[in-house]
Amino acid sequence: xxxxxxxxxxxxxxxxxxxxxxxxxxxxxxxxxxxxxxxxxxxxxxxxxxxxxxxxxxxxxxxxxxxxxxxxxxxxxxxxxxxxxxxxxxxxxxxxxxxxxxxxxxxxxxxxxxxxxxxxxxxxxxxxxxxxxxxxxxxxxxxxxxxxxxxxxxxxxxxxxxxxxxxxxxxxxxxxxxxxxxxxxxxxxxxxxxxxxxxxxxxxxxxxxxxxxxxxxxxxxxxxxxxxx
Numbered sequence: 001x002x003x004x005x006x007x008x009x010x011x012x013x014x015x016x017x018x019x020x021x022x023x024x025x026x027x028x029x030x031x032x033x034x035x036x037x038x039x040x041x042x043x044x045x046x047x048x049x050x051x052x053x054x055x056x057x058x059x060x061x062x063x064x065x066x067x068x069x070x071x072x073x074x075x076x077x078x079x080x081x082x083x084x085x086x087x088x089x090x091x092x093x094x095x096x097x098x099x100x101x102x103x104x105x106x107x108x109x110x111x112x113x114x115x116x117x118x119x120x121x122x123x124x125x126x127x128x129x130x131x132x133x134x135x136x137x138x139x140x141x142x143x144x145x146x147x148x149x150x151x152x153x154x155x156x157x158x159x160x161x162x163x164x165x166x167x168x169x170x171x172x173x174x175x176x177x178x179x180x181x182x183x184x185x186x187x188x189x190x191x192x193x194x195x196x197x198x199x200x201x202x203x204x205x206x207x208x209x210x211x212x213x214x215x216x217x218x219x220x221x222x223x224x225x226x227x228x229x
Contacts, residue, residue, distance in 0.1 A: 015098025018091055022084055031103035038078060041103030044096050053092050057085045119192075119214045120155030122199040122206070127177040133224055135170045136187060140226035150224075157192065157214035161207040165191040170221045174198075185221055192216060 019029070028034070031041035043052065047069070055062055055070065059081040063070040074080060087095070119125075128151055131142040142150060167184040174181045181198040185191065191213045196206060206212070 009097075011094045011097045012101050015094035015096070016102070018087075018095050019098055022087070023095070026081075029102065030106045031099055032106050036079075037081065038073075040099045041106070042100070044100055052096065053089065055081065056083075056092060056095075057087060058083050117159035117202075117205060118155060119157040119159070121202050122159070122212075123154070123176065124200050125151045125155055125176075128174055129178070130175045132173045133170070133221065134172075135222045135224060137222075137225050142224065143227040146224060146227060153219045154192075154214075157216055157219070160191065160213045160215055162209075163191075163213045164211070165189070165193065165213055167191065167193045172221070185216065187222055188220060190216055 019027075026035060026037035027040050031039060033039055047055075051067075051069065055067075059070060060083055063074060063080055070080070128147060131147055131150060133140060133142060165186075167186050167189060169187040170185045170189070172183040174183065176198070177200075181194065184193045194212050194214070196210055196212055199206060199212070
């Protein structure tokens with residue numbers, strides 16, 4: 001299981017909104033690839049803050065005034081960046097904070113292989129509000145204690161890409177963040193099947209199939225029975 005994406009700060013979210021409005025037309029949002037403009041990952045380590053803010057606001061003026069870095073970028077074949085004179089220092093603080101945090105997230109994702117991935121990497125189980133199960137003992141709602149157990153068990157189930165399995169004898173309905181999602185498994189089955197619409201995080205690490213499979217390990221959903229709270 002990989003580390004969950006940390007809850008992002010207000011500065012990150014504000015910077016993301018400003019980046020999407022002003023920068024994404026030319027700069028790749030993952031920060032690690034060249035688009036029509038250079039990749040920005042690590043830019044705050046390569047450039048002085050004062051230079052970076054001045055260049056963002058008035059790249060053309062800096063080029064005309066003989067700034068050596070602006071001239072070097074132009075000589076490398078890059079077009080002069082659009083100027084954004086209305087961006088405040090706080091705006092730019094937020095933008096470049098987002099740039100570096102997003103670059104770090106992108107680089108972290110590259111270190112993950114499919115063999116490391118689990119159900120909990122794709123689904124925010126902390127937002128699981130309620131669950132209903134159908135197994136050999138019937139249909140019943142899970143108690144709060146059972147829901148916590150289910151969260152723990154699901155979170156560790158390993159993702160199996162490019163795979164399919166026969167499922168269907170056992171089914172679950174999970175209410176996650178107000179949305180119903182469905183899981184199927186076989187009695188004593190080794191896998192669960194879910195539709196990719198359940199995924200809310202790390203979507204770039206998924207295979208293209210609409211149906212996803214996770215290995216249950218030693219979990220037997222038939223052991224769940226109706227409980228009174």
